[in-house]
Amino acid sequence: MNASLFRLIYISRNEISGDEATLNREIDQILASSRVKNPIENITGALMFNAGCFAQVLEGSHNEIQNTFERIQCDPRHSHVVVLAFEPTSERSFSNWSMAYFGTNSNAAAKFGDIANKAGFDPSLLEGDRIFDLLKEHLIEAESASHRKQ
Numbered sequence: 001m002n003a004s005l006f007r008l009i010y011i012s013r014n015e016i017s018g019d020e021a022t023l024n025r026e027i028d029q030i031l032a033s034s035r036v037k038n039p040i041e042n043i044t045g046a047l048m049f050n051a052g053c054f055a056q057v058l059e060g061s062h063n064e065i066q067n068t069f070e071r072i073q074c075d076p077r078h079s080h081v082v083v084l085a086f087e088p089t090s091e092r093s094f095s096n097w098s099m100a101y102f103g104t105n106s107n108a109a110a111k112f113g114d115i116a117n118k119a120g121f122d123p124s125l126l127e128g129d130r131i132f133d134l135l136k137e138h139l140i141e142a143e144s145a146s147h148r149k150q
């Protein structure tokens with residue numbers, strides 16, 4: 001067990017408005033920042049987007065997750081950020097990814113939409129473990145090889 005390794009899982013509400021091109025541009029920017037900054041902080045993880053909301057898993061040391069998450073929380077492109085889990089973990093599940101991405105066309109995001117709808121977007125009814133399992137199961141469909149670590 002790597003005592004210093006942690007995993008944070010949160011969900012948030014999308015605040016990016018506009019047409020699909022605007023949305024894609026903003027998400028590309030988020031992923032570009034993640035690709036530059038996460039390796040510096042030794043953070044790996046996955047981001048999922050489904051029209052109304054985001055879910056993200058961050059893996060790394062406690063301090064480095066906190067630094068990154070503080071920045072993410074202040075980002076006006078989303079709101080209602082709710083942490084579902086922040087706990088020690090024995091290994092990284094997204095070790096090859098500075099930030100794996102699951103977009104609206106992915107099966108993972110479709111299932112995430114179903115789960116979120118059933119829960120009425122009530123965070124207390126959404127389980128971090130389910131979101132985490134969903135991302136792990138669907139890792140093969142993560143988009144954009146460029147977000148793999150070099």
Ligand SMILES: Cc1cc2nc3c(=O)[nH]c(=O)nc-3n(C[C@H](O)[C@H](O)[C@H](O)COP(=O)(O)O)c2cc1C
Nearest residue numbers: 030033034037038054056068071072075077078099
């Ligand atoms: C849903 C979401 C997820 C994000 N994930 C990350 C991330 O994993 N790493 C990161 O550095 N920035 C991430 N960002 C972007 C940061 O909020 C921030 O814009 C970026 O790091 C640039 O920060 P700076 O302007 O302080 O340099 C995310 C933003 C959003 C809205």
